[in-house]
Amino acid sequence: MIIGIDLGTTNSAVALWDGEAAQLVPNALGQMLTPSAVSVLPDGTTLVGQAALERMAAKDAVTQLSFKRYMGTDHKLKLGRNTFSAEELSALVLASLRDDVAAQTGTVPTEAVITVPAYFNDKQRKATRRAGELAGLSVRRLINEPTAAALAFGLASRGEHEPFLVFDLGGGTFDVSIVEMFAGIVEVRASAGDNRLGGDDFNAALAGAVRARLDPDGLLDRLNPEHARALLLQAAERTRRALSDTGEAELALTVAEQRLATRVSAADLETAAEPLLRRLRDPVVRALRDSQIDTASLSEVVLVGGATRMPVVRKAITRLFGRFPNSTVHPDHAVALGAAIQGGLIARDGGLDEVRITDVCPFTLGVDRSERDGRGGIVSGLFTPIIERNTPVPVSRVHYFQTMGDNQRRVEFGIYQGEAREVSGNVRLGAVDIAVPPRPAGDVQVDVRFSYDSSGLLEVDVSIPLTGESRNVVFVDEEDRKDDAELDRRRRALAALKVHPREDAGNQALLARAERMWEDHLGDVRTVIGQWIIAFQSALESQDHRAIAQAHADLAARLDSLDAEMPL
Structure with a gap:
């Protein structure tokens, strides 16, 4: 059994392939999402998930969140008297998810496919693999989050798709991938992203915008700064989520038995988040430019990640693409489901049609x-x-x-x-x-x-x-x-x-044919054939297989056309 894990910045999820479909596995509380939170009690007991999250605002310096942002760095995170690396804390979350699967199936899983942001670099990917090993899991593959989401989207619709864009805005990271699906192939054309942009940043922006009117007497300033920040961020997250369903909500918290509250509108959130909304554009533009695909050629814009539930984000996406996005895939579940499908493919499960995933190199x-x-x-x-x-x-x-x-x-x-x-x-x-x-x-x-x-x-x-x-x-x-x-x-x-493309037998044969036809003609036709040859040689030197394939097809078609014009 190979489980699929979405190791998220804010929430994580685990799924498995049951022979017919990918299924999410609930945690001990019956929830499909487990907060990526770790807390340590004074007696040394470790809490993971919702229990740790509930303690965040209650005690100082005993709970850590968003540690995924430090994966692959030397940054240490303090929990009580001890310090941990990001991969050590992530391992505790992964072990909790592993135990949830064991509780449901009666078998402790030992292998996993774990998702990572497409824009994770080599050090971050290796740290994620180490986290899996620390959790007692053999990591069969790391799969990019938008690729996993595309896999879930494609198998759910069971059809071929023109290029579509996966817009993945989670709790702490933002990824964009442009994907095509055809003949059992999931082909990623380009990926881009921002590893420091997610729902957590919208919480912080909202908290900063309303703090002065929420707490005019400065009660929060009398608290430990970390405790005050935790209280504010928890309240801001609750309010942000509420604003996904209503135009106005209350942001409230309690300090020293005194309740602080203020009304917040969707317009307030949009104003506070304006700099963040502008940052969504750059990765989209980079991915489109790298893939050489324009927005008009996209068949769908598929939303993934819990932060895409925000109306302000959906409005920004609609403005950016000039169309409404596709929300048929569950934004919180798609990545874990796709990881489970990948696990089924690795295990060669008979219930899965053969699917081949072609990815891209995320960094130069x-x-x-x-x-x-x-x-x-x-x-x-x-x-x-x-x-x-x-x-x-x-x-x-x-x-x-x-x-x-x-x-x-x-x-x-x-x-x-x-x-x-x-x-x-x-x-x-x-x-x-x-x-x-x-x-x-x-x-x-x-x-x-x-x-x-x-x-x-x-x-x-x-x-x-x-x-x-x-x-x-x-x-x-x-x-x-x-x-x-x-x-x-x-x-x-x-x-x-x-093998350099110019040494490929098929390319050499085509060049030889073109050069022979150059010898057979005179004047303007010879000049044109020479230009065709130079264009093809330029494509070969680029070593870009997509460009070479197109240039090969173009040159062959032109030579065929010229042959057809020649009298017998």
């Missing part, structure tokens, strides 16, 4: 480089992308470099993940170095190839064509290293991609 992968500045100096620490973000995976790309100095003996490349122009703003994954023959600057070429798969395996090959010297480094989760056979299988799959 590349190396550091140096450049001459035109005044004799050298600028170092610049980022050279090798696999651009939103490239379909698995993928293999090569980039060419030259030595910078005369008689240079070695070249070292730092391996980075991110979007910043300078590598200092990106995540360093490691490094690889190689010896080079001493020659004048620029005389030695260094080929750097990156190969990357959907499970996060990155293989870096550095070679010197002049000497045949090469180095190979693999960046992979430690958990994956334990299974040598699986790791070898994945590396063999990537090896099949390590």
Whole structure:
């Protein structure tokens, strides 16, 4: 049994494939959502979920929420006298969900598919995997949250879909993915997001906007700041949720046995949240631009995540896309259900049709480089992308470099993940170095190839064509290293991609045909064929398989048309 877990910033959920459909598993309170909250009592007892959430405003510094935002960092979170990492607290939530499944099925699950925001980087993904291991679960796969939601949406509708956009606004993160479904394939075209934007931020914005009129006498200022903040945020969340169903609600809390209250309107929330609503636009624009799809070509805008229930968010989405979004998928349940479907696919459950998921690389992968500045100096620490973000995976790309100095003996490349122009703003994954023959600057070429798969395996090959010297480094989760056979299988799959598109037999044959027809013609026709050849060669050098496939089809069609015009 492989369970599917939506490990959320605010709430988490677990589901399993029962042979016919994905089913959510309720917790001990009969609820489908478990708050991602952990609390420690004075006697050391640990509480998880709703019980921990209820203690948040009652006691100081004993409850932690939203710790998912610190996944993959060194940030420590204090609970009483002890400190914890984000993955340690997440492990407690995962263990609670595991126990809920055991209580319902009578079997303790040991394997899981866990969802992560599409925009989680390598360190955040590895931290999530570690959290699963700490909870006693073998993490069979990490799946992007919008991809999981798309899987749930697609199987529920049982149809093929033109490109649609998954708009996933949860408690602490925001993801956008553009997805197509056809012939049993779920293809992610592009993803973008903001790991610091979610329902929690709307709560904070509302609390900040009303605090002065809620508490004119400053009673909250007499409390421990963390306690005061907890009281305010809990009250703001209750009010925000109420405003999803009504145009006005009361925001109230009790301080030192004195009740503080004020009326809040939907307009108040919209005004307070205006900066946050503006931030929703940028990831949408980036995903559309990267996928080269415009809003008019989208068949649906699918809402996922509890924060999309807010009328102010739905109004903003409607304005942004010029249409009403699709809310047929339960926004709180879709991600967990999709993770359970993925678990069923991994287990090859007979009740599931074969579905293949193609994802994209969420961040750009590349190396550091140096450049001459035109005044004799050298600028170092610049980022050279090798696999651009939103490239379909698995993928293999090569980039060419030259030595910078005369008689240079070695070249070292730092391996980075991110979007910043300078590598200092990106995540360093490691490094690889190689010896080079001493020659004048620029005389030695260094080929750097990156190969990357959907499970996060990155293989870096550095070679010197002049000497045949090469180095190979693999960046992979430690958990994956334990299974040598699986790791070898994945590396063999990537090896099949390590052929430059210009060396592909089909592409070479088409180029040879085009060049032969160039020789057969004269004048303007020869010129046009030459332009076709240059366009195709440019597509080959891009190493973008989608662009190459389109360029191959275009050139073949043009040559066929020209052949048809030739007299016998």
